[in-house]
Amino acid sequence: MITMILFFTSFFLSIAIGVPIFLCLGVGALILVWLATGQIPFEIIGQKMLIGVDSFPLMAIPFFILAGELMNTNSISGKLIEFVKAIIGRVRGGLAMVGVGTSIFFSGISGSASADTAAVGSALIPAMKKDGYPTAFSAGMIAAAGSIGPIIPPSIPLIIYGVIAEVSIEKLFVGGYVPGVMMGIFFFLYIYYVAKKNNFPVGAKISIQQFFRIVGQALPTLLLPVIIMGGIVTGVFTATEAAGVAAGYAFLLSVVIYREVRWKDVLPLFGRAALTSSVILVIISASSLLSWIMTREQIPQTISNYILSLSTNPVIVLVLINIVLLVAGMFLDAVSVLMILTPIFLPAILALGIDPVLFGVMIAVNLSIGVLTPPVGLNLFVASSIANIDVLSVSKATIPFILCIIAVLVIMICFPISITYLPSLLD
Numbered sequence: 001m002i003t004m005i006l007f008f009t010s011f012f013l014s015i016a017i018g019v020p021i022f023l024c025l026g027v028g029a030l031i032l033v034w035l036a037t038g039q040i041p042f043e044i045i046g047q048k049m050l051i052g053v054d055s056f057p058l059m060a061i062p063f064f065i066l067a068g069e070l071m072n073t074n075s076i077s078g079k080l081i082e083f084v085k086a087i088i089g090r091v092r093g094g095l096a097m098v099g100v101g102t103s104i105f106f107s108g109i110s111g112s113a114s115a116d117t118a119a120v121g122s123a124l125i126p127a128m129k130k131d132g133y134p135t136a137f138s139a140g141m142i143a144a145a146g147s148i149g150p151i152i153p154p155s156i157p158l159i160i161y162g163v164i165a166e167v168s169i170e171k172l173f174v175g176g177y178v179p180g181v182m183m184g185i186f187f188f189l190y191i192y193y194v195a196k197k198n199n200f201p202v203g204a205k206i207s208i209q210q211f212f213r214i215v216g217q218a219l220p221t222l223l224l225p226v227i228i229m230g231g232i233v234t235g236v237f238t239a240t241e242a243a244g245v246a247a248g249y250a251f252l253l254s255v256v257i258y259r260e261v262r263w264k265d266v267l268p269l270f271g272r273a274a275l276t277s278s279v280i281l282v283i284i285s286a287s288s289l290l291s292w293i294m295t296r297e298q299i300p301q302t303i304s305n306y307i308l309s310l311s312t313n314p315v316i317v318l319v320l321i322n323i324v325l326l327v328a329g330m331f332l333d334a335v336s337v338l339m340i341l342t343p344i345f346l347p348a349i350l351a352l353g354i355d356p357v358l359f360g361v362m363i364a365v366n367l368s369i370g371v372l373t374p375p376v377g378l379n380l381f382v383a384s385s386i387a388n389i390d391v392l393s394v395s396k397a398t399i400p401f402i403l404c405i406i407a408v409l410v411i412m413i414c415f416p417i418s419i420t421y422l423p424s425l426l427d
Contacts, residue, residue, distance in 0.1 A: 012331075021336050022279075022286040029290040032297065045289055052288020053281050056240055057163050062277035063243030064154040067224075068110030069273045070250035073260035076221050077119040080105050083218035086211050089203030093195020095131055096141050098203075099124045100187045103145035107152035107180065108225030109250075113371045117146030117382045125387050131201050137194070139387035140397025143379040144187065147368040147405070150334065152180035153229060154243065157334045157367060160284065161360040162239075164291075164342045168357070169239040170232050171423035175361045178419055179408050183365075186404035220253055233426070280335055287339030294343060304347035314352045318413045321345050322366055329370025330377075337367055357423050358416045362409065369405050372398045 010031050014024040033045070084101035088094055099120055106116045121142040128138040150157050153173035162169035194200070206214075228246050231237045237245065254261040261269060294300060311317055328337045342363070349359045371379040374395055384394045412419055 015331070021333065022283045025283065025286040025290050025336065025339070029286065029293055032290070032293045048289045048292045049285040052285045052291075055163050057159060057169055057238075058281070058284070060154070060159050060169070060240040060243035061156055061280055062273065063240075063247040064110075064156065064159075065112075065276050065280075066270065066273040067154075067243070067246040067250040068112055068115050069269050069276075070247070070254040070261060071109045071221070071224070072115050072119050073254060073258070074123070075258055075260045076254070077102070077106065077123055079214075079218040079221055081120070081123055082214045083222070085203060086206055086214045090205060091192070091195075092202050093191050093200040094203040095124065095128055096133065096138070096191045096195065096200070097188055099128075099142050100145045100148075100184055100191065103142075103148050104152060104180065104184050105222065105225070107149045108154075108228070109221070110149060112156070113146045113149040113368065114378045114382050116149040117143055117379045118386070120145065121383055121386045125383070129387070133200060134198075135387050135389050136393040136397040139383040139389060139394045140401065141187075141191065142386075143372060143377075143383035143394055144398050144401030144404075146379045146382070147371050147401075148180050148183050150368055151176050151183065151361075151364055153177070153225075154239075154246065155364060156280065157338060157364045158360060159239065160280075160335060160338050161342060161363060164338065165346055165356050165360060167360055168423075168426070171357050171426055172360050173229065173232060173239060174426060175357050175419050175423045176364065178422065179361060179365045179412060182408045182411065183368075183405055186407060187401060190400050190404060220257065224249055224253070283333075283335050284339060287336070290340065291343045300344045300347050303344050304351060307345075307348045308351060312352065314354050315413055317348060317352060318354070318362070321349075322362070322409060322413075325363060325366040326369060329367045330373045331375070332370075333376065334364075334367040334370060337370070338363065355416060355420050358412065358419050361419050362412050365405065365409055365412065369402055372402055 008028075011024050011028045014027055015021070019027070030045075080102045081098060084098045084105065085094070088097050088101060091097060102120050102124070103116045106119060110116060110119075121139070125135075125138050125142055129135055153176050155173065155176055158172040158176055159169055161167070162172050224246060227249060228242045231245065232239055232242050255263070255266060307317060307320070310320070325337065325341065328341060332340075346356070346359070349356060371377050372395075374380065374391065377395070380391050380394050380398070384391045387394070
């Protein structure tokens with residue numbers, strides 16, 4: 001226990017002085033190695049870091065990130081917005097609901113909270129302000145809607161958890177749809193309540209001809225999530241192969257068909273995707289070293305025994321774990337939290353007979369709150385910069401949406417079959 005205290009002390013001190021996350025993890029791991037062995041075996045360190053990223057399922061990460069970069073264009077997000085507006089735009093507060101609906105569809109393309117917020121927010125926040133929606137509400141709603149991004153597949157957190165916990169990524173993807181849709185429904189209900197209370201405007205009526213024209217324009221984009229999950233569920237390809245197919249389809253759509261991405265911009269776009277992928281993979285590499293030394297010193301087993309000594313009630317244990325995850329998500333990105341805490345909590349989860357698929361999806365939903373809470377909440381900064389208001393105002397506006405996400409977590413804990421039923425059909 002003393003070694004863990006020293007690790008976390010060094011880890012948070014490193015963060016406090018601005019050291020990059022992957023270095024914080026690496027320094028913490030070196031401290032644990034030195035305390036355990038009295039030396040630092042550099043040859044083993046390099047080997048363990050390399051093994052951490054030498055994984056076929058992890059190849060899905062750069063491909064999905066590339067697909068998201070290719071599809072994150074004004075034309076494609078605009079077509080999705082028009083499609084959702086054609087469906088629900090006539091409801092009071094419909095333009096706000098369009099933001100949530102578009103984010104749900106965009107989640108099936110990019111899997112990134114910040115990308116969803118930027119793509120949807122840049123188009124909708126100015127439009128909502130023009131229609132008389134309060135600026136803080138507009139920005140808070142868009143930030144919250146973007147938090148659905150890492151839940152609905154393709155989801156990078158679910159891929160990382162699947163690799164760590166050795167759980168089927170395909171099952172995790174299928175399980176992610178239920179809480180993602182539940183979040184969207186709760187957001188819709190809250191928006192409708194606020195819209196009725198504040199008499200928000202109703203969208204313009206469109207003709208049948210306009211509706212089918214909009215659907216036809218959006219159909220090629222809507223096919224991407226269908227291709228991804230359709231191929232996975234039917235067994236045509238694995239999640240990793242689906243990522244490659246998604247990247248290829250996104251390239252064809254953005255560069256060849258829509259021509260939103262010019263050929264001269266392809267190389268810089270690939271560079272951005274490579275940089276983002278590298279940041280994630282280097283964190284995974286450093287975390288793998290940490291996981292190895294923690295396992296070697298039986299730290300997860302020690303913490304697991306401590307948790308089980310507090311309670312053997314699965315509901316209470318899941319509540320305690322969610323509290324820890326909520327706090328960790330306020331200060332760390334989702335990848336770091338997954339890499340540090342999954343190996344610690346997983347032994348207790350398995351000992352209690354809790355489905356690891358449920359646990360993985362629950363972690364992803366919990367960590368989606370982290371993008372909405374300061375000081376690290378990335379969606380807050382993205383939405384505030386688009387709306388040109390302070391982050392504090394956006395933070396206050398997201399509180400009701402955070403409560404909606406917590407309600408989803410409560411449902412998952414109390415009714416686990418709501419998440420595990422669909423993945424069980426893949427057996």
